[in-house]
Amino acid sequence: MVNYYVCATPYHIINSILIRNNYFDADYNIMLLTENCRNADQLLGLMEQENIFDECIYIDDSILKKTEASFVKHYKKLLKRFLNASLIDEFLKVKTAADRIIVFSFTMFNTLVQSRFAEMKNDVEICVGEDGIRDYIYKDFGISEPIWFKIIKLIRKCSGHPLITLPSNDKRFLYRPQLREILYGDNKAINIIKSSDIRSNIGIINRIFRFSPEADIKEKYIYFDSIYDVGLMKLQKQIISELNRRCDDFILKQHPRNLDRYEGVRVYKYSYIPWEVICVNCDLNEKVLITVNSNACFSPKFMLDCEPKVIFLYKLFFKGRQLADTEKLIRLLKESYVDKKKIIIPGSLDELKIILEECKR
Structure with a gap:
């Protein structure tokens, strides 16, 4: 035995x-x-x-x-x-x-x-x-x-x-x-x-x-935050504030170890439920997942073969830095998608604003 x-x-x-x-x-x-x-x-x-x-x-x-x-x-x-x-x-x-x-x-x-x-x-x-x-x-x-x-x-x-x-x-x-x-x-x-x-x-x-119907994410736009140094945390708050202002149907999926508070932003409160459990219970195909480079955005495709839109913001946060591993894996994710236009990587805040307007159509 x-x-x-x-x-x-x-x-x-x-x-x-x-x-x-x-x-x-x-x-x-x-x-x-x-x-x-x-x-x-x-x-x-x-x-x-x-x-x-x-x-x-x-x-x-x-x-x-x-x-x-x-x-x-x-x-x-x-x-x-x-x-x-x-x-x-x-x-x-x-x-x-x-x-x-x-x-x-x-x-x-x-x-x-x-x-x-x-x-x-x-x-x-x-x-x-x-x-x-x-x-x-x-x-x-x-x-x-x-x-x-x-x-x-x-x-x-x-x-x-x-x-x-x-x-x-x-x-x-x-x-x-x-x-x-x-x-x-x-x-x-x-x-x-x-x-x-x-x-x-x-x-x-x-x-x-302990997943219940109340834990379903009904909002269309979901942002996955991460923990960075002080400067990048400040930028992240600015980005979240901008997303919250432009997207009526917005919610923040906060990292369990991030204890920062976001004023005026709807935060997902069922933090004890793993994201993968949420994925199985929610229809993600029409969602827009927004992140710097969170692993959570790989799970819908690799675990359930569904294809939400994913907006990766790493170029806004790490300007001028070589991120070969991140770019390689995002490219692999994109290649696995049937609709490859759903993987989006804006290069500037202005470009992100345009993308958000297009997502509303």
């Missing part, structure tokens, strides 16, 4: 549900890592009621968050955790008794846990879906390594920590088959896990994440 831990944020719980019958061949546990999970106790209780997992473990990092000043950037906190094994072990607060560890995606947070587990000589496997395809794809998968991971490796090497490499190809899995061709040139070395259709599991997913 094989005992699993599944390292997953709330979004990846969805995917572990979809693949569990086609992948997990024995009893397994889920370890829920809660960087931005609200109502975790209730969430885990519902999962146990549904008999999805044999055991659910909630790892609470609230103590860490309380001991660090609010202005300390999220990335800095994670780097500190990487370099302090005792802090990591105290943070995890769980014995790694699993025979195999399944890590979904390559967020910094999951990479932290993957790294620590690998040091403890557990058998680590990784599963990759559409989440993280912009920032968290490693060079091994054909897209350049993100700068933060290069920094982590350099610091760990200089400090005497062992370097943790990715598992070999036979331990890498994709649960979105279309991504192998889109991202990796149909590399047969990357294994495909057959997953259930998400819509056929919508009942159980809605019960777990």
Whole structure:
């Protein structure tokens, strides 16, 4: 009998549900890592009621968050955790008794846990879906390594920590088959896990994440904000204010870690519901998704094969900077669309205003 831990944020719980019958061949546990999970106790209780997992473990990092000043950037906190094994072990607060560890995606947070587990000589496997395809794809998968991971490796090497490499190809899995061709040139070395259709599991997913009709996004224009430095946060507020003024049917989908307030702007209040659950329940084909370069805008196409309009604003925010990875992935998204005109990249605020007027027609 094989005992699993599944390292997953709330979004990846969805995917572990979809693949569990086609992948997990024995009893397994889920370890829920809660960087931005609200109502975790209730969430885990519902999962146990549904008999999805044999055991659910909630790892609470609230103590860490309380001991660090609010202005300390999220990335800095994670780097500190990487370099302090005792802090990591105290943070995890769980014995790694699993025979195999399944890590979904390559967020910094999951990479932290993957790294620590690998040091403890557990058998680590990784599963990759559409989440993280912009920032968290490693060079091994054909897209350049993100700068933060290069920094982590350099610091760990200089400090005497062992370097943790990715598992070999036979331990890498994709649960979105279309991504192998889109991202990796149909590399047969990357294994495909057959997953259930998400819509056929919508009942159980809605019960777990407490989705109700009131949580449906009826607005046409949805902006996904992000967390930047002070200057870019100011620009983002200006852009949101302009969008709110020009689009009557506008709502802000705020990043869970962004605590800024937006006066006079309608903000989506069901922040505990993962975006992917919202996607399954809402008709997105007529929506206009607006973002600098948020991963959320890849999910409708890669997960549900629907094609909302997507307006990427990275050229307004990062003028003069080379963003080869971002541009490559947006180009791949555009190529996967039937109606390629729905992927829009304005080069200026004036151009954005014209695009918004065209969207109203």
